[in-house]
Amino acid sequence: MSEQKYLLRGALLPSGEVSDVLLAGGVVANLGANLGAGQKATVIDAVGLVLLPGLVDLHTHLREPGGEDAETVASGSQAAAAGGFTAVHAMANTHPVADTAGVVEQVKHLGELAGYVDVHPVGAVSVGLEGERLAELGAMAHSAARVRVFSDDGKCVSDPVLMRRALEYVKAIDGVIAQHAQEPRLTEGAQMNEGVVSADLGLAGWPAVAEESIIARDVMLCQHVNSRLHVCHVSTAGSVDIIRWAKARGVNVTAEVTPHHLLLNDEKARTYNPVFKVNPPLRSADDVAAVRSALADGTIDIVATDHAPHPAQSKDCEWAAAAFGMTGLETALPIVNQLMVETGRMTWDEVARVLSVAPARIGRVSDQGRPIAVGEPANLTLFDPAARWLVDGPRQATASANTPVEGQEMHGRTVATFLRGRATVLGGRVA
Numbered sequence: 001m002s003e004q005k006y007l008l009r010g011a012l013l014p015s016g017e018v019s020d021v022l023l024a025g026g027v028v029a030n031l032g033a034n035l036g037a038g039q040k041a042t043v044i045d046a047v048g049l050v051l052l053p054g055l056v057d058l059h060t061h062l063r064e065p066g067g068e069d070a071e072t073v074a075s076g077s078q079a080a081a082a083g084g085f086t087a088v089h090a091m092a093n094t095h096p097v098a099d100t101a102g103v104v105e106q107v108k109h110l111g112e113l114a115g116y117v118d119v120h121p122v123g124a125v126s127v128g129l130e131g132e133r134l135a136e137l138g139a140m141a142h143s144a145a146r147v148r149v150f151s152d153d154g155k156c157v158s159d160p161v162l163m164r165r166a167l168e169y170v171k172a173i174d175g176v177i178a179q180h181a182q183e184p185r186l187t188e189g190a191q192m193n194e195g196v197v198s199a200d201l202g203l204a205g206w207p208a209v210a211e212e213s214i215i216a217r218d219v220m221l222c223q224h225v226n227s228r229l230h231v232c233h234v235s236t237a238g239s240v241d242i243i244r245w246a247k248a249r250g251v252n253v254t255a256e257v258t259p260h261h262l263l264l265n266d267e268k269a270r271t272y273n274p275v276f277k278v279n280p281p282l283r284s285a286d287d288v289a290a291v292r293s294a295l296a297d298g299t300i301d302i303v304a305t306d307h308a309p310h311p312a313q314s315k316d317c318e319w320a321a322a323a324f325g326m327t328g329l330e331t332a333l334p335i336v337n338q339l340m341v342e343t344g345r346m347t348w349d350e351v352a353r354v355l356s357v358a359p360a361r362i363g364r365v366s367d368q369g370r371p372i373a374v375g376e377p378a379n380l381t382l383f384d385p386a387a388r389w390l391v392d393g394p395r396q397a398t399a400s401a402n403t404p405v406e407g408q409e410m411h412g413r414t415v416a417t418f419l420r421g422r423a424t425v426l427g428g429r430v431a
Contacts, residue, residue: 048386163218211280
């Protein structure tokens with residue numbers, strides 16, 4: 001079988017340059033004007049389309065093993081490819097928990113079998129996510145999965161002694177601790193953001209300080225042991241202030257924001273629609289403004305989806321009984337386009353940084369987030385920023401339909417995704 005080549009004509013690169021791009025042999029084979037004379041390649045008209053390095057998600061819940069009624073590695077990988085991703089980091093809160101070399105290797109293998117994106121397992125910090133003793137961090141790091149990101153996401157590593165030990169341990173393996181910042185005692189029974197809306201609705205409030213106090217503690221611990229800390233799903237203005245302060249002090253801390261925390265605020269809870277129930281909760285309009293500004297100025301390093309699929313019965317119920325979480329892989333880039341590019345807050349080069357280059361660097365994924373240059377791996381996303389489409393949750397590639405933007409018009413769509421030169425999405429459809 002002959003090697004498949006692709007010639008992208010007239011693509012807009014993140015730098016602002018327009019170029020033809022030839023993909024062959026799994027790499028970017030050539031760049032320039034009027035390429036293709038004598039080339040036996042599939043030609044794609046890319047005029048008006050943006051070519052980005054393949055997106056990398058540092059925070060994805062693929063649910064397998066144990067949660068296959070919500071998502072599998074295969075279905076989640078297809079959703080990721082449909083959204084323009086070429087690599088995802090699969091969180092550890094599976095059943096069994098990914099706290100051993102055996103489980104992370106299983107997840108890695110399932111990703112390889114699916115073949116749509118590179119799946120990098122995230123290892124648990126603590127055994128069983130129980131926050132009592134360290135999991136086998138070294139064994140996971142030296143396994144075939146080569147784990148470099150460790151997180152108890154879904155739960156906070158609330159014990160400061162355990163957190164310190166984890167931060168110390170990952171120094172030797174060039175790892176990072178990704179913290180779910182939620183002080184458990186301050187959020188017992190909490191249902192939504194604490195504020196005017198929670199008071200009006202009579203729902204138990206989730207105070208901003210529950211997030212901010214953990215971040216403040218952890219950046220000090222990180223500085224003390226000279227390690228690497230990553231803060232998951234930042235959602236409050238106070239958290240932004242703490243991270244900005246920590247970076248000014250030289251603390252090696254990075255942070256992410258989700259598309260839904262950039263887009264939505266706690267007014268959505270007035271609908272009592274459980275699709276808007278998420279952890280951390282949707283915050284106030286002022287918090288939303290703060291995280292948008294922090295992403296634009298670099299205080300928040302990356303956008304990560306926190307894609308959290310759930311079966312219908314976990315969301316089709318009353319608010320109090322509903323599970324926390326939203327899907328997001330297939331709508332992340334359109335949301336960033338709408339909020340950050342169309343408003344002039346970010347350039348396409350900056351979008352490439354927050355959705356590809358920086359997450360690959362934080363996750364220590366060397367062959368992703370690379371420049372679009374001759375000889376570089378052809379992990380690429382071709383995006384049409386002018387496309388408009390309505391979200392139809394049941395028709396998305398993900399196995400779950402709990403999208404918070406159901407029925408909304410998205411600004412832009414992935415036209416093609418290439419994983420080492422192989423099309424995983426072509427013509428807007430998963431290949």
